[in-house]
Amino acid sequence: MRQKMKRNSIGFKLFVITVTFFVVFMSTTLIFQSTFFEKFYVNSKTKMLLSNLKKFESDYIASGRDYNFILNSLKEFQDSNNARVVVMNKNRIFNYTIISGGPDPSKDDILSAAIIRWRVMANNYNSSQPIVYVAKHPVYNTNNIVIISPMAVQNRIEDVFFVVSSLQPIGEAVSVMNQFYIYLYSGALILVIIISLIYSNMVSKPLKILNSTAMKMAELDFSAKCKIKSKDEIGNLASTLNFLSEKLSMALGELKNANKKLKADIAKERNIEKMRREFIADVSHELKTPISLIEGYGEGLKDNIVQGEERDYYLYVIIDEAQKMGKLVNDMLDLSQLDSGNYILSPQNFYIDELLLSVIKKYSNSIADKMIDMKTDIQYRNINVFADRFRIEQVITNILNNAIKHTPDNGKIAASITCSDTSVLVEIENQGEHIPDSEITKVWDKFYKVDKSRNRKAGGYGLGLAIVKKILILHKSKFGIKNTESGVKFYFTLNGKQNEEE
Missing domain, CATH: 3.30.450.20 (PAS domain)
Known part of the structure; x- marks a missing residue:
């Protein structure tokens, strides 16, 4: 062969x-x-x-x-x-x-x-x-x-x-010339054979290199290059083959990257779909309980089975459960609006320290109920930032609410504000269990909860931090979450005050 x-x-x-x-x-x-x-x-x-x-x-x-x-x-x-x-x-x-x-x-x-x-x-x-x-x-x-x-x-x-x-x-x-031609013929034949071998090798060697490179390209190996530097047609063909190899290598690399991204997107989509199913199950469970309560207490009022303070309690339960359902619906609407990509912020100058203290005051009863030691460390008063005040209040509210939920009784929460030349750093750290390293990047995802149980006491639907993430991305903020010695810390940055001419 x-x-x-x-x-x-x-x-x-x-x-x-x-x-x-x-x-x-x-x-x-x-x-x-x-x-x-x-x-x-x-x-x-x-x-x-x-x-x-x-x-x-x-x-x-x-x-x-x-x-x-x-x-x-x-x-x-x-x-x-x-x-x-x-x-x-x-x-x-x-x-x-x-x-x-x-x-x-x-x-x-x-x-x-x-x-x-x-x-x-x-x-x-x-x-x-x-x-x-x-x-x-x-x-x-x-x-x-x-x-x-x-x-x-x-x-x-x-x-x-x-x-x-x-x-x-x-x-x-x-006669002499005939004899001479016999010798000349023999010598010329030997010389022609030698020259033919050299000539055929000169022509066939680069063609063998081209063929070898083409065979490797057929096996999707684009690392080999034709090292032919001649200025003739074979050299031009080698240059074209090298150019084609580079283009195919780039195209194959892009295709592999696209395939990897597609696989990642599919995996992410499956994960989102899984979380969505879990969310529907959670929401169904959460809505089932307040609806049942509202229905039961409403029938009790209708039948006049309670009077006086007991009747007021029935009304309180109905109103409280209705508010919880309203909060769930509002969170879902907020997330949908932020996800649309068309939401426009309304930034303004305001004092971030005043906003933080007002949110903490709003949750003072919840903090007192769990006997949490709430500490604040604000660098100085009247720290001006340029942001959407309503949305940043929503961010602080969700982070603080999350901190209160995961802080044990008699635990500690620390909130601080520090300033630099161009930005302001807000940090809220709560004492409690650490978030597993494999889960720490997932807490920002929609419908995600570290606690998979459906305990109504823990509350929440896995939407609060997802809303926080969307709002901070719109503000181009640097934000994150990390485990500390005593618990978990959330942090984010905001731009400092913007002058009117800017």
Whole structure:
């Protein structure tokens, strides 16, 4: 499987294509050289001989058959074309011939054969077109170009030029070149294989990196990056892949965060729904008792079964229970209004110390009934704050009421006000049991009560502190609750007095 993968890789394909291309190219070059080069050379040399012969013939005619001029031209022609030349007149008499460069039996024999051939065909040859052929010497085994060129004057052949030029040097050169090409072919093939390996690796290596990164991205692993810095298309693709990886990583992170938030919201919603069911059960229980009392005492009054002070007591019970139900309804309306997000505060300057003392005085009977030691620590008189007086009174009332409920008989409650440059800190601490750490952040939630029992004596519906939280958030207050050595402390801050121009 691994070998198959290698053969299917782009690097292997590039290597095979490159090697095949160079093998075909070198083989074609070698075949062309072996097959056509000699023919090309023969044709080229033939054309050159014919061209030079035409020039010589022109000089021959123009010279008026001047013997010395013709001999010099003839010698120059033979030397420049490596040829033997004989000029024969119409009477078959050799007018001009010259031997330069030493004897050459091979050319002389071929030249004699050409003359004999002409003598045989002369009577039947009326054209002035040259006769060209290649003759091979039977003894020396050399090839020679032979040209028999009749020169006609007024359509009559006056002279005949015989030219013989050896092809032996090109034959030897072609043979040597063929041997050289075999060595060159072998060396080039080795070099091409090495270059192809390097080239295919250069191309396939970044592609392997890209593929590896893409595979990791498919497995949702966006940590791997393509470390390809080239400025070509592969480098651009690597940069695009890295950009895509970062975007997908961010999107996946956001999706995970959204999923976590959704799970938290679902859990919170379930918790709220649970508390709502508990609240309905609590409210049903709390309303059932006063309704039953009101109904029972009301029927007693209707039937006139009581008189005098007993009748007044019946009326007191009915009124008290009706007030408790009214408070529950008002708390629910307040919380609904604060939860709507459309509630607007009505802030003003007022003395927070006076408000705190007035609330404490209002609860003096409840404090006295439980023989609570109520202490106040106010930094100085007439501490001015800027807030919604009605809502802050509601905050202090709910916190103090909660403190009284959870303070044992003969216990202590301490209220204090301290000032800083820009804010005022209000603290109310009651002696009593601590709130469990796992519950301390939940006391602000709607419908929540630390005491799960439905004891009417404890009172409350778990709405007071939820209302406090909403009011303090609207005031942008810093607030909280914490356990102390002796009990529990509630605290919150308010902004100091605001000048009229502000």
